[in-house]
Amino acid sequence: xxxxxxxxxxxxxxxxxxxxxHGTGIRQLAERAGLSSxxxxxxxxxxEDLLVELMRTSLDRxxxxxxxxxxxxDDPTSRLVALVxxxxxxxxxxxxxxxxxxxxxxxxxxxxxxxxxALRDRYEAAWREVIDDGLAQGAFAVESAAVARRALLEMCSxxxxxxxxxxxxxxxxxxxxxxxxxxxxxxxxxxxxxxGPRRVDADTPSPV
Amino acid sequence: xxxxxxxxxxxxxxxxxxxxxHGTGIRQLAERAGLSSxxxxxxxxxxEDLLVELMRTSLDRxxxxxxxxxxxxDDPTSRLVALVxxxxxxxxxxxxxxxxxxxxxxxxxxxxxxxxxALRDRYEAAWREVIDDGLAQGAFAVESAAVARRALLEMCSxxxxxxxxxxxxxxxxxxxxxxxxxxxxxxxxxxxxxxGPRRVDADTPSPV
DNA sequence: GCCTCTCGATCGATCGATCGATAGCATAGG
DNA sequence: CCTATGCTATCGATCGATCGATCGAGAGGC
Numbered sequence: 341x342x343x344x345x346x347x348x349x350x351x352x353x354x355x356x357x358x359x360x361x362h363g364t365g366i367r368q369l370a371e372r373a374g375l376s377s378x379x380x381x382x383x384x385x386x387x388e389d390l391l392v393e394l395m396r397t398s399l400d401r402x403x404x405x406x407x408x409x410x411x412x413x414d415d416p417t418s419r420l421v422a423l424v425x426x427x428x429x430x431x432x433x434x435x436x437x438x439x440x441x442x443x444x445x446x447x448x449x450x451x452x453x454x455x456x457x458a459l460r461d462r463y464e465a466a467w468r469e470v471i472d473d474g475l476a477q478g479a480f481a482v483e484s485a486a487v488a489r490r491a492l493l494e495m496c497s498x499x500x501x502x503x504x505x506x507x508x509x510x511x512x513x514x515x516x517x518x519x520x521x522x523x524x525x526x527x528x529x530x531x532x533x534x535x536g537p538r539r540v541d542a543d544t545p546s547p548v
Numbered sequence: 549x550x551x552x553x554x555x556x557x558x559x560x561x562x563x564x565x566x567x568x569x570h571g572t573g574i575r576q577l578a579e580r581a582g583l584s585s586x587x588x589x590x591x592x593x594x595x596e597d598l599l600v601e602l603m604r605t606s607l608d609r610x611x612x613x614x615x616x617x618x619x620x621x622d623d624p625t626s627r628l629v630a631l632v633x634x635x636x637x638x639x640x641x642x643x644x645x646x647x648x649x650x651x652x653x654x655x656x657x658x659x660x661x662x663x664x665x666a667l668r669d670r671y672e673a674a675w676r677e678v679i680d681d682g683l684a685q686g687a688f689a690v691e692s693a694a695v696a697r698r699a700l701l702e703m704c705s706x707x708x709x710x711x712x713x714x715x716x717x718x719x720x721x722x723x724x725x726x727x728x729x730x731x732x733x734x735x736x737x738x739x740x741x742x743x744g745p746r747r748v749d750a751d752t753p754s755p756v
Numbered sequence: 757g758c759c760t761c762t763c764g765a766t767c768g769a770t771c772g773a774t775c776g777a778t779a780g781c782a783t784a785g786g
Numbered sequence: 787c788c789t790a791t792g793c794t795a796t797c798g799a800t801c802g803a804t805c806g807a808t809c810g811a812g813a814g815g816c
Contacts, residue, residue: 344795360654362570366772378774379796387772443651446568483725484717490710491703491729498702509692517691521699525733552761574806586808587762595806 345383347373352390357436361391361447391444392452398437399459402430406466416474417528421519423467424496428515431500438500467493474526481527492522553591555581560598565644569599569655599652600660606645607667610638614674624682625736629727631675632704636723639708646708675701682734689735700730 342350351372355364366387370377384390405426413419431438441460445453471489474480482488496518505511550558559580563572574595578585592598613634621627639646649668653661679697682688690696704726711722 358654360568360570362568363655365770367770375795376797377772378798381773382795446566447571482729487717487722487725488729490706491726494706494709495699495703498698501702502698509695514695517695518699521690521696521733524735525729527732573804575804584763585806586764589807590761 344373344375344379348375348380348383348390349394353394353436353440356391356394356444357439361387361440361444388447388449388452391440391447392456394437395441395444395456396459398434398441399456399463402426403459403463405430406463410466410469416470416477416479417523419470420474420480420522420526420528423470424492424519424522425515427493427496428499428518429511431497432503432505432511432514435500435503438497442497442500464489464493471526474528479528482525488526492525495521495525552581552583552587556583556588556591556598557602561602561644561648564599564602564652565647569595569652596655596657596660599648599655600664602645603649603652603664604667606642606649607664607671610634611667611671613638614671618674618677624678624685624687625731627678628682628688628730628734628736631678632700632727632730633723635701635704636707636726637719639705640711640713640719640722643708643711646705650705650708672697672701679734682736687736690733696734700733703729703733 348369351369352364355368355372359368366377366380369387370380373380384393406423409419409422409426413422441456445456445460448456467489468485471480471482471485471492475482475485480488499514499518503511503514509517556577559577560572563576563580567576574585574588577595578588581588592601614631617627617630617634621630649664653664653668656664675697676693679688679690679693679700683690683693688696707722707726711719713719717725
């Protein structure tokens with residue numbers, strides 16, 4: 341059984357992802373959730389509160405998963421592979437959440453935005469640590485760690501905008517491809533074979 | 549001298565990029581342009597017409613520049629480097645245009661969206677051709693041309709969201725870095741040195 | 757006397773949000 | 787067992803504000 345509260349959140353997720361926060365009206369939200377617009381307010385604060393809640397839920401999970409990755413792995417290469425798998429998998433499996441998080445930050449008031457951005461920064465700090473360590477240890481070789489990190493994050497986030505579960509590439513294979521692309525981009529020394537996927541950490545279960 | 553029409557377009561560009569299409573009101577637009585909301589309509593059709601015009605202008609330039617790249621270069625490697633330079637440079641120099649194009653497509657009605665998406669697809673077709681050719685000729689080595697193309701485009705587009713002209717990396721150097729990252733990601737055979745920038749085509753002037 | 761440009765006033769529609777009321781269900785008091 | 791009380795869930799009606807857009811009018815140059 342799904343509760344009305346869950347239906348409200350689901351409706352908001354779908355509509356915010358599809359039409360954007362400002363493009364979604366309270367009445368559309370209510371209709372999608374199967375409620376009147378008045379009843380909506382029994383399950384949420386303001387419309388912005390609802391958006392923040394969706395973002396926080398999504399980012400909390402991502403941050404926790406990233407922390408788990410750092411705990412489960414030691415060397416920068418396997419950590420990076422695990423982070424890429426995590427990011428690609430979660431963006432492909434939850435495109436609505438991640439699209440809302442990535443695209444609707446601008447709709448938040450300054451205070452709420454700061455809160456959400458702080459969470460996002462905490463997540464990206466894991467990437468920063470891994471890439472910096474890899475550079476310091478000589479496992480990676482790039483001119484700028486900051487540039488490489490941003491390039492990698494944007495590249496992996498894009499998956500949420502085009503991945504189709506019914507498409508030619510299954511998700512696990514896609515995550516492996518991205519891990520290989522990321523290692524090559526970083527100049528990882530293990531990347532000598534130009535075409536095959538890299539199986540640095542094949543027996544780790546999907547962390548999301 | 550700047551005409552009122554130019555000021556309207558500039559205001560729309562800034563506000564659509566900052567607050568989004570649906571987050572920008574006609575009256576904000578007018579205030580930023582230094583006009584009344586009624587006068588606005590002397591220089592535009594509907595608000596959506598204005599958005600489409602901004603997108604088309606930006607995409608037309610991008611498509612023309614990509615076509616010029618294909619004309620000016622023959623082999624896939626130098627073509628790809630030129631495309632990356634073009635994309636990164638234009639996204640860094642015109643972050644407002646590119647953010648509007650990349651983020652506000654969802655605000656368009658189906659017909660207008662189809663028109664804009666067709667333009668964007670025409671641009672991306674240049675990337676597809678270059679990557680497919682490079683794979684066929686053995687210059688690149690990736691599992692999936694489609695995956696690599698999307699990863700590259702997302703990675704390069706992200707520049708518009710964070711590049712700071714006053715930051716530590718100047719734009720030409722950044723474009724070179726991205727060209728190097730892209731070649732490594734594609735498994736280009738020339739990418740043997742792991743750290744230095746690649747100067748495959750250093751004497752081509754910036755095409756945007 | 758047209759043509760370009762600008763504006764105040766205002767249109768109907770929709771916005772996010774709140775109100776008081778009602779129905780259903782639980783639990784406690786007699 | 788009955789009913790009084792209180793809590794959860796729901797809604798129609800409506801609030802003031804703002805939305806995108808239009809109107810007729812005026813100002814100024816050609």
